[in-house]
Amino acid sequence: VEQIRDRIGPESRMGIPVDTQWQRREEVERIRRAASAFAERHLDDPFFVAGVVLYCGEGAKTHADLALANADPRALRFFIAWVRAFHDPNADFVLKINLHTDNDEPRAREFWRDATGLASPEFYRTFIKPEGTGHRKNHLAHGVCQVRVRRCTDHWVRTMEWIDTVATSTKLLGPSERYSP
Secondary structure, three states: OHHHHHHHOOOOOOOOOOOOOHHHHHHHHHHHHHHHHHHHHOOOOHHHHHHHHHHHHHEOOOOOOOEEEEOOHHHHHHHHHHHHHHOOOOOOEEEEEEEEOOOOHHHHHHHHHHHHOOOOOEEOOOEEEOOOOOOOOOOOOOOEEEEEEOOOHHHHHHHHHHHHHHHHHOOOOOHHHOOOO
16 A cells, blocks of 8 residues: 555545546536426426326336336337437337246237337347246236336436426425435
8 A cells, every 4th residue: 555655646635535426416407407497398288297197107216217117018109209209309219028938038029019119129138037926927928018218317317307397286296205316
């Protein structure tokens, strides 16, 4: 350790924590403020509000991934259209399927490719639920599909703020119950 200290010199910041994320935190705050203002302007747009509510109920909220899983292709197509309308018209989507051991994976991939309306989507590795876990006796023929947006951290932050704004505006959520990080 002393050899390193000698090489670095006395002006070193060795041992002093450096805040390297301050710019990103400020950027996220700017995104949230803009998202809140955007949501307030779109509270009378049924397509916007329906997408926010759908995402609130079915979307991923624990990681900064803008993703929605559902067994109903209509919900997934709605989500795709909503993302393209309010986030990015050129959004790139990836699919992930959850199946049971007795499902036909190639057929399920073909089904979800057609059902989502995505021309040639990439699929993440399929999760196959092992036999004997004891619950969920209803095996869906094509499983459950998750649609995820690539490079979506800012979209996710924006969506979480939209959820808070819509819920607060309808008095369903108090300020202390926010989703936003």
